[in-house]
Amino acid sequence: MAKNKAEETKNENNVNAEPVSEQADVEVEFIDETSSETVTEAETPLSIDEELNVLKDKYLRLAAEYDNYRKRSAKEREMTYSDARVDAITRLLPVYDNLERALKMECSDEAYCKGIEMIMTQFTEVMESLGVKIIPAVGEVFDPKFHNAVSSVEDTGLGENVIAEEFQKGFTLGDRVIRFSTVVVANS
Helix, strand or coil, X not given: CHHHXXXXXXXXXXXXXXXXXXXXXXCCEEECCCCCCXXXXXXXXXXXXXXXXXXXXXXXXXXXXXXXXXXXXXHHHHHHHHHHHHHHHHHHHHXXXXXXXXXXXXXXXXXXXXXXXXXXXXHHHHHHHCCEEEECCCCCXXXXXXXEEEEXXXXXXXXXXXXXXXXXCEEEECCEEEECEEEEEECC
């Protein structure tokens, strides 16, 4: 009995002692039960590592696609919000123009004039809190990015392409022009 155990151990050691390269050279054949053809190892379905790599690649592509979608959606929401702000402020600009005209008019009632000034001050503060800024015009050099010239005059007291008069104030919201200043340019 001791001899049989020794032989079994020896046989097990011999099986494990085969070089790995010899095991790799053995061609394994799989029989496809649905057909009578034999399938070699090269034609077998993907190995687990290859399948894992394919699934990992699909996952990474899906994650990147979702990240791009999220960024694009955030940008679209920001643009929609910005466009809505510009639209609302644009609708309020005629009120600003009328208040400005009212301040330029002669007024015999001091309390009435003071009330108009207070409304204009409050309106200007609200506009500034929203990020709306007035485009400087009179005395500045004409810039077509901010100003719309409707006429020109000859004035020796002003330099070339300097704004002499402003008909309507222009406004910006951040870097975006909401309304161009309507101006008269000197010596153009």
